[in-house]
Amino acid sequence: MNISKRSSNIKTSPxxxxxxxxxQAIKAGKKVYHFNIGxxxxxxxxxxxxxxxNSEERTLKxxxxxxxxxxxxxxxxxxKENFNLDYTDEEILITAGGSEALLFVxxxxxxAGDEILISEPYYANYNSFFEMxxxxxxxxSAKAEDGFHLPPKEEILAKLTPNTKAILLTNPGNPTGTVYxxxxxxxxxxxxxxxNIYVISDEVYRLLSYDNRIATSMGxxxxxxxxxxxxxxxxxxxxxxxxxxxxxxxxxxxFMKEVYxxxxxxxxxxxxxxxxxxxxxxTLKKDYFDQNRAIYEKRRDVIYSGLLNIDGVKVVKPExxxxxxxxxxxxxxxxxxxxxxxxxxxxGETVMLTPAQGFYKTPDAGKxxxxxxxxxxxxxxxxxxxxxxxxxxxxxxx
Numbered sequence: 001m002n003i004s005k006r007s008s009n010i011k012t013s014p015x016x017x018x019x020x021x022x023x024q025a026i027k028a029g030k031k032v033y034h035f036n037i038g039x040x041x042x043x044x045x046x047x048x049x050x051x052x053x054n055s056e057e058r059t060l061k062x063x064x065x066x067x068x069x070x071x072x073x074x075x076x077x078x079x080k081e082n083f084n085l086d087y088t089d090e091e092i093l094i095t096a097g098g099s100e101a102l103l104f105v106x107x108x109x110x111x112a113g114d115e116i117l118i119s120e121p122y123y124a125n126y127n128s129f130f131e132m133x134x135x136x137x138x139x140x141s142a143k144a145e146d147g148f149h150l151p152p153k154e155e156i157l158a159k160l161t162p163n164t165k166a167i168l169l170t171n172p173g174n175p176t177g178t179v180y181x182x183x184x185x186x187x188x189x190x191x192x193x194x195x196n197i198y199v200i201s202d203e204v205y206r207l208l209s210y211d212n213r214i215a216t217s218m219g220x221x222x223x224x225x226x227x228x229x230x231x232x233x234x235x236x237x238x239x240x241x242x243x244x245x246x247x248x249x250x251x252x253x254x255f256m257k258e259v260y261x262x263x264x265x266x267x268x269x270x271x272x273x274x275x276x277x278x279x280x281x282x283t284l285k286k287d288y289f290d291q292n293r294a295i296y297e298k299r300r301d302v303i304y305s306g307l308l309n310i311d312g313v314k315v316v317k318p319e320x321x322x323x324x325x326x327x328x329x330x331x332x333x334x335x336x337x338x339x340x341x342x343x344x345x346x347x348g349e350t351v352m353l354t355p356a357q358g359f360y361k362t363p364d365a366g367k368x369x370x371x372x373x374x375x376x377x378x379x380x381x382x383x384x385x386x387x388x389x390x391x392x393x394x395x396x397x398x
Contacts, residue, residue, distance in 0.1 A: 006131070006132060006134070007132075009131045010127075010128050010131045010132060011127060011128075011131070011358075013124060013125055013128070013358075016037075017355075017358070018036065018337060018338060018341065018352060018354075018355075021338055021341040021342055022341055022352050024341070024342070025341040025342070025345075025350060025352075029348065030341075030345050030348060030349060030350050031348060031349040031350070032341070032349075032350055032351070032352050033349065033350070033351045033352065033376065033380055033383065033384035033387065034352050034373075034375075034376065035351055035352060035353050035354070035370075035372045035373055035374075035376075035384055035388075036352040036353055036354045036371075036373060037354075037373055037375070038174065038236070038321075038322060038323065038373045038375060039241060039373075039375055040235075040236060040239040040241065040322075040375055041239075041375050041376060041377070042239045042292060042295065043239060044238065044239050044240050044243075045238060045239075045280060045284060045288070047276075047279045047280055047283045047284065048238070048240060048243065048276035048277070048279055048280055049276065050279065051275050051276050051278060051279025051280075052272050052275050052276045052279075055272075055275045057271060057272070057275070060271050060272070061271070062267050062268045063268040063269065063270075063271045063274060064268065065260065065263040065264040065266075065267060065268055066093055066094065066260065066263060067092070067093060067094020067095075067247070067263075067268075067269065067274060068094070068271075068274045068275070068278065069089060070278050071094060071245075071274045071275075071277055071278040071281070072089035072090075072092045072094065073089045074277075074278050074281035074282045075087075075089075075092050075232070075247060075249075075281055076088055076089050076091075076092060077281070077282075078281045079219075079249075082207075082286070082289075083206075083214075083217055083219075083220070084220075085217055085219045085220065087219065087249055087251070090256075091249060091250060091251055091256065092247050092248075092249050093247060093248045093249075093256065093259055093260060093263055094245065094246070094247050094263075094269055094274060095245075095246045095247055095248060095263070095269065096244045096245075096246065096266075096269045096270070097233055097235065097244040097245065097246040098202065098204050098231050098232065098233035098235065098246035099125070099246070100244075100246060100266075100269075101231045101232065101233070101246040101247060101248045102126070102129060102200070102202070102231055103129055103132075104248060104259050104262040104263065105200055105229055105231065105248055105259065106129055106130075106133055106135065106200075107133060107262055108255060108258040108259050108262065109165050109166050109198055109200075109255075110133055110135045110165055110166070112133070112134035112135075113134060113136065113163070114135055114136070114163055114164075114165045115135070115136045115137070115138050115161055115163040115164045115165065116130065116135050116136070116137055116138070116164070116165065116166055116167070116168055117138050117139075117140070117156070117159055117160060117164050117166070117167045117168070118137060118138070118139050118140075118167070118168045118169075118361075119139065119140055119141075119142045119148075119150060119169070120139040120140070120141055120142065120359070120360045120361050120362060120365065121142070121148070121175055121176060121325065121356060121359035121360050121365075121366060121369075121371075122139070122168070122170065122175075122359060122361075123170055123174045123175065123202070123359070124175075124358040124359050126168070127358075136163070137361050138159045138160075138161065138164065138361075139159070139360070139361035139362065140155055140156050140158070140159045141155075141362065141365075142176070142178070144314070144316050144325065144327065144369075145316075147178060147316050147317075147319070148173065148176035148177075148178040148316065148325065149178060149180070149181075149184060150180065150184045150187065150188070153187050153190075153191070156187070156188075156191060157191065160191070160195065164195070164197055165197055165198065166192075166197055166198035166199065166200050167188055167191065167192060167197065167198070167199050167200070168200045168202065169185075169188060169199065169200070169201050169202065169218070170202040170205075171185075171201060171202070171203055171205075171206070171215055171216075171218070172205040172206070172208060172209050172215050172319065172320025172321040173205075173320070173321060173323075174205065174321055174323055175323045175325055175354075175356065175359050175371035176316075176318065176323065176325050177300075177318020177319055177320055177321045177322075177323045177324055177325070178318070178319055178320070179209045179213065179215045179319040179320040180215075180216070181216075182216050182220075185216055185218055185220075185221070186221065188218075189218070189221055189223065189224035189227065189228075192224060192227040192228075193223070193224055193227055197227065198227055198228075198229055198255075199218055199224065199227050199228050199229070200229050200231065201217070201218035201219070201228060201229065201230050201231065202231040203215070203217055203218070203230055203231065203232065204231065204232065204233040204235060204236050204237070204246075205236050205320055205321040205322075206237075207237050207289045207292075207293065208236065208237075208292070208293060208296055208320055208321055208322060209293075209319060209320035210293065210296075210297040210300060210318075210319060210320060211297075211319065213319075215320055217230065218230060219249070225251040225252070226251065226252050227252075228250060228251070228252075229248065229249070229250045229252070229255065230247075230248070230249040230250065231246065231247075231248065231249075232246055232247040232248075232249055233245070233246040233247070234246070234277050234280060236321075236322075237289075238277075238280050238284070239292075240276075240277075240280070243270075243273045243276060243277060244269070244270065244273060245269065245270075245273050245274060245276075245277040296322050296374070298378065299322070299374045299376075299377075299378055299381060300317075300318060300322070300324070300374060302374075302378050302381050302382065303324060303372065303374045303381050303385070304317050304318070304324065306381065306382065306385040307324070307326055307372075307385065310385070310388065310389045310392065311329070311389075311392075312328070312329030312392070313326060313327065313328060313329065313392075314326070314327035315327070322373055322374050322375050323371055323372065323373055323374075324371070324372050324374065325356060325369055325370075325371055325372075326369060326370050326371075326372055327368050327369050328368055328369070328370060328392065329368075329392060329396065330368060330392070330395060330396070331368075332367055332368070333353070333355040333356060333357070333366070333367060333368055333369055333370045334355035334357060336353075336391075336392075336395055337352070337353040337354070337355050337370065339391075339395060340352070340353065340391050340395075344391050344394060344395070345387075346386070346387045346390050346391070349383070349387055350387060350391070351384045351387045351388050351391065353370040353371075353372065353388075354370055354371040354372075354373070355369075355370055356369035356370055356371055357369075359371065
């Protein structure tokens with residue numbers, strides 16, 4: 001039976017590529033510390049479940065393709081109160097997670113063969129959508145020694161072609177943890193406006209930025225509002241990855257009309273999840289976000305200081321999200337990550353890492369790097385770092 005090239009060209013997610021090795025390690029009796037995946041471990045707020053339990057829904061009908069009005073109004077209020085962003089409920093479309101939001105945004109902008117401009121390293125799962133929609137990727141490099149901040153404007157422009165239809169940013173960054181400055185965002189906004197292209201701003205980690213700063217939204221600049229599209233999600237903000245509630249947010253009416261067609265084509269997202277999400281947006285205020293941010297910031301400090309103390313390891317202090325890009329003293333980070341699961345343990349325990357090659361468009365880039373997620377408790381971070389240090393020593397003595 002035939003399989004489409006469109007499907008077969010999609011590569012396995014590098015975040016999940018090592019799962020078979022992890023499963024074998026667990027079968028062998030090893031305890032595995034998960035440095036590999038950005039699954040928040042903080043409890044989903046009880047308000048999510050309470051709003052669902054107290055709803056008057058008795059028949060789960062199709063919801064509005066735009067998303068429940070109450071949820072869109074709650075998000076509009078949330079944007080105003082927390083970020084001073086003025087988006088009406090008509091400028092918000094609810095999607096099945098940030099992933100569907102991005103898929104719909106890309107589908108509305110790109111034809112096969114069009115090009116997207118992106119800073120590498122970037123979130124590897126974007127590639128699945130690029131392959132699916134036959135979008136060509138042009139990447140400009142952000143360097144570790146610069147904290148993975150954007151290169152000069154001329155380096156970005158050098159990657160721009162007549163076929164470029166949009167620039168995609170993740171702010172705060174996955175996998176880097178970088179938080180872009182207002183000046184950097186204005187550079188991107190100026191490029192987009194001058195060349196009549198879109199800026200797709202993936203802001204799902206916006207409330208997880210550290211050192212007494214809040215990540216600036218691309219929506220903060222009225223001069224770029226026709227160019228700007230924001231990807232939103234409750235997954236990271238509220239520790240609700242399984243709820244699958246995201247959104248497309250934009251003031252560009254023509255663009256939003258096209259995305260709405262795609263929303264209609266899949267009818268609606270989960271009614272119960274939208275009810276729960278509305279409860280989160282309506283009830284949880286600044287104290288909740290401050291508390292969660294403090295927990296992740298403390299973990300960030302623990303993992304950063306611990307990595308600095310391991311011989312040969314190079315690391316840049318992340319500014320947001322819950323990821324850190326690390327350069328290891330190894331020949332090949334994927335080979336090392338597999339070895340940790342297959343052949344190494346310390347007192348019956350090992351560590352699962354995400355090799356960084358999959359976060360780059362440039363061949364062989366990131367070959368000695370890994371992305372580490374610190375979505376685990378501080379004591380587990382410390383244990384995992386001890387295992388990583390001992391693993392590096394043994395691996396390099398082979």
